[in-house]
Amino acid sequence: MANKSLQEISLDGLWKNNPALVQLLGLCPLLAVTGTVVNAIGLGLATILVLVGSNIAVSLIRNHVADAVRLPAFVMIIASFVTVTELVMQALTYELYQILGIFIPLIVTNCAILGRADAFACKNGVIPSAVDGLTMGLGFTVVLILLGVIREVIGQGTLFTNMDLIFGEMAVNWKIVIFEDYPDFLFAILPPGAFVAMGLIIAVKNLVDTHLEEKAAANKAAVEVGSKRARVTGKIS
Amino acid sequence: MALSNSGFVKITSPHTHGGNTTSRIMLLVILATVPGIIALTYFFGWGTLINIVLASFTALACEALILKIRKRPISFFLKDNSALLTAVLLGIALPPLAPWWVTVVAVSFAMIFAKHLYGGLGNNPFNPAMVGYALVLISFPVQMTTNWTVPYFMSGAETIPFTNSLSVIFSGTAGLSDAFTGATPLDTYKHLAKNETAVEILQNPLFSSDVAGAASGGSASNWFAGGWEFVNIAFLLGGLALLALRIFTWHIPLSLLAALGTCSVIFGWDADLYVPWSLHIFTGATMLGAFFIATDPVTASTTPLGKIIYGAGIGILIFVIRTWGAYPDAVAFAVLLMNFAAPLIDTYTQPRTYGHEKAKRGMPAKLDTSTTDSTSKEG
Numbered sequence: 357m358a359n360k361s362l363q364e365i366s367l368d369g370l371w372k373n374n375p376a377l378v379q380l381l382g383l384c385p386l387l388a389v390t391g392t393v394v395n396a397i398g399l400g401l402a403t404i405l406v407l408v409g410s411n412i413a414v415s416l417i418r419n420h421v422a423d424a425v426r427l428p429a430f431v432m433i434i435a436s437f438v439t440v441t442e443l444v445m446q447a448l449t450y451e452l453y454q455i456l457g458i459f460i461p462l463i464v465t466n467c468a469i470l471g472r473a474d475a476f477a478c479k480n481g482v483i484p485s486a487v488d489g490l491t492m493g494l495g496f497t498v499v500l501i502l503l504g505v506i507r508e509v510i511g512q513g514t515l516f517t518n519m520d521l522i523f524g525e526m527a528v529n530w531k532i533v534i535f536e537d538y539p540d541f542l543f544a545i546l547p548p549g550a551f552v553a554m555g556l557i558i559a560v561k562n563l564v565d566t567h568l569e570e571k572a573a574a575n576k577a578a579v580e581v582g583s584k585r586a587r588v589t590g591k592i593s
Numbered sequence: 594m595a596l597s598n599s600g601f602v603k604i605t606s607p608h609t610h611g612g613n614t615t616s617r618i619m620l621l622v623i624l625a626t627v628p629g630i631i632a633l634t635y636f637f638g639w640g641t642l643i644n645i646v647l648a649s650f651t652a653l654a655c656e657a658l659i660l661k662i663r664k665r666p667i668s669f670f671l672k673d674n675s676a677l678l679t680a681v682l683l684g685i686a687l688p689p690l691a692p693w694w695v696t697v698v699a700v701s702f703a704m705i706f707a708k709h710l711y712g713g714l715g716n717n718p719f720n721p722a723m724v725g726y727a728l729v730l731i732s733f734p735v736q737m738t739t740n741w742t743v744p745y746f747m748s749g750a751e752t753i754p755f756t757n758s759l760s761v762i763f764s765g766t767a768g769l770s771d772a773f774t775g776a777t778p779l780d781t782y783k784h785l786a787k788n789e790t791a792v793e794i795l796q797n798p799l800f801s802s803d804v805a806g807a808a809s810g811g812s813a814s815n816w817f818a819g820g821w822e823f824v825n826i827a828f829l830l831g832g833l834a835l836l837a838l839r840i841f842t843w844h845i846p847l848s849l850l851a852a853l854g855t856c857s858v859i860f861g862w863d864a865d866l867y868v869p870w871s872l873h874i875f876t877g878a879t880m881l882g883a884f885f886i887a888t889d890p891v892t893a894s895t896t897p898l899g900k901i902i903y904g905a906g907i908g909i910l911i912f913v914i915r916t917w918g919a920y921p922d923a924v925a926f927a928v929l930l931m932n933f934a935a936p937l938i939d940t941y942t943q944p945r946t947y948g949h950e951k952a953k954r955g956m957p958a959k960l961d962t963s964t965t966d967s968t969s970k971e972g
Contacts, residue, residue: 541698543732552706 362487369491376499376554377561381468385459386500387550391511394518396504398452400497401522402441402460404490407469409437411489414477430473431464438464452521468496499557506553511545513538615714618840619674623681625831626885630685632827636820639758640689645681647693647762648700652680655704663709675714679703682722682885686878686925687729688737693763695736699725719932720892723925730920738780738921778821779877780921782868790865821876832884841888844900845907849883850874852908860916867916879911882924887931894935899942906931 360368375381382403389395413433421429442460445453453460463469472492477485509515513535520528543549633641656676660667670676683699703725711717730737836843854870861867873879878886887893887907894903907927914923943952 539733539736541732542734543728546731 360484362484365484365488366491369488369493370495370498374495374499374561375468375471375492376496377558379468379471381471382466382496383554385462385466386496386503387547387554389456389459390500390503390507390550391545392508392518393501393504393516394452394521395455396500397497397522398445398449398456399459399463400493400500402445402456403463403466403469403496404493405441405444406434406437406463407472407493407496408486408489409440410434410469410473411477411485412482413437414473415480415482415485418478426478427470427474430470430478434469434473435464449521455521468492502557503550503553506557507544507549509534510553511541511543511549513540614673615675616673619678621838621840622835622885623674623678625835626681626685626828626881628827628831629824629881630681632820632824633685633689636824637689640691640762641685643758643762644687644689644691644696645684647696648680648684648687649677651697651700652676652704655701656709659705659709663713665713670714673714676704679708679722679725682881683725685881686722686726690758690762691729692736695729695733698732699729702728715891717891718936720886720889720928723886723928723932726925727929730925738777777877777921779868779872779915782872783915783921786866786868825875825880828880828884832880835884835888841890842897842900844897845887845893845904846883848901848904849887849908849911850879852905853879853911854908856909856912860912873912873915877915877922878924882907882911882928886924886928892928892932892935894938894942896939896942896944898944899935899938902938902942903931903935906934 369375373379376383376386385399385403389399410430410433414430417429417433438461441463442453445456445460472489476488480488505515508517513533515532515534516530519530520526523530541549544553630641630645653671653676656671657667660670680700683703684696687696687699703721707719707721707724708714708717711719832846835841836846853873857868857870857873861869861873883904887904894900907924910927910930911923914920914926918926920926945951
């Protein structure tokens with residue numbers, strides 16, 4: 357674990373050990389606020405901020421906190437960063453802050469964050485921990501945005517509604533109406549639709565993984581044939 | 594058939610086969626819905642038939658598509674009629690003038706998500722037709738509750754010709770006046786009961802301009818409503834025919850109707866406040882639910898006692914959701930909730946096997962060691 361290169365850490369966070377798709381952590385905000393893309397991006401950014409901050413802080417204090425009290429210490433750190441994030445959002449994106457509501461303070465209970473603190477940051481140096489926090493957060497955010505896109509298109513027939521809440525004036529016209537006169541598909545807007553969409557995304561990921569494995573196995577088999585022959589000829593020496 | 598080809602015919606005892614195959618049972622159930630479909634078409638217009646045809650094509654297409662993806666024999670499974678039955682039940686359950694995309698969404702969700710993602714016929718924990726119905730009911734509440742056509746005999750209502758039904762279903766209700774569509778009697782009674790007494794409610798054309806009401810001089814003492822009693826009686830007849838053919842046993846329908854009737858008599862004694870029992874039993878989807886949906890052999894409980902508990906649970910839930918819930922009818926939700934409970938009910942109601950003690954807490958009892966001492970040598 358400690359010897360992982362930064363590339364491996366990044367690959368883990370974004371794909372192989374994606375907090376949302378593989379570890380299935382942080383499902384509560386994932387299912388609750390991904391009704392639109394803008395909500396998803398908002399929560400994703402907040403989560404990245406907290407995750408990077410808490411990972412760095414936990415990594416810094418990892419040799420000074422007794423094992424027995426490490427979890428309360430982690431939760432204190434995470435709670436502090438969540439409070440900071442909450443205040444920042446209140447200052448910069450007040451409307452989005454109101455839309456996300458309780459799910460911002462609830463980032464404290466997002467097990468993806470505590471999980472990274474306990475499984476990675478408290479065993480690794482500052483830089484690997486920061487990279488881990490960033491990529492895990494990005495992996496989580498990508499899934500959030502993907503869910504947001506699926507649910508917004510199917511639920512409301514639009515894409516990128518209200519993007520100006522995050523990106524300011526320039527994003528006012530980003531809204532794309534995909535289906536005119538669309539009857540709201542409430543199922544996709546409600547959490548059960550998020551469950552179904554999430555299941556489908558996980559299925560696609562597994563499909564890709566299986567495909568890659570088969571490809572790798574095929575390549576490996578080809579190499580093995582060659583190596584056998586090499587061993588046969590190797591007897592000559 | 595497949596078995597005899599692979600040499601599995603060496604059976605010594607004189608076994609006979611009842612001749613019941615999946616496709617025959619499904620076909621019989623579909624045929625048994627015909628009286629109900631005729632009654633629905635008679636009272637509410639062509640919409641139901643159009644829905645059923647549309648649903649059937651969608652269901653077969655979805656089934657074929659997903660079987661192809663799952664690499665299963667397509668024609669073998671298409672011939673078992675189960676997709677068709679799901680489609681027919683959904684076509685009956687949906688409002689006659691529901692837009693075409695409501696039907697397509699409901700049926701494809703039922704076939705792909707509720708049936709095949711769980712492993713296909715026989716593996717689905719939830720009744721596919723009801724999953725599809727619940728999906729569109731919570732997703733499109735407006736289209737699902739206001740597109741019931743008004744029965745033809747009501748004052749001011751006209752029968753909608755076939756071509757008009759088609760255009761309404763495929764291009765929207767624009768231009769269609771309120772005289773054609775409205776809420777169901779159950780919904781109407783529940784809402785009127787907030788302000789009016791029973792006598793006043795029954796003055797509503799939905800209740801007083803009934804066929805039976807007309808026969809009895811249009812008196813307000815008529816407790817049935819809007820053609821629905823004939824629809825339900827037709828489904829009851831179809832269900833009784835299936836019962837006589839032993840497609841299912843009496844346990845689930847009887848316990849369901851008994852529980853629903855008992856609840857509505859006990860709690861609904863005051864007709865000024867609650868929907869009376871006659872409306873509970875003879876309007877809405879009660880008979881369809883009791884005989885055609887709750888009895889689905891895959892998702893229902895399987896033990897005799899379990900079936901009674903399962904049916905009674907559905908009956909109670911129907912009453913509770915209809916009376917205190919926000920939706921006009923409750924059969925779909927009640928059936929789905931009891932589908933959840935069916936495996937648990939089965940576990941705790943296993944009948945005693947001959948020669949064994951009764952199962953305790955769902956675990957089969959051990960062999961009685963005092964009598965089988967000489968033969969059993971289990972450590």
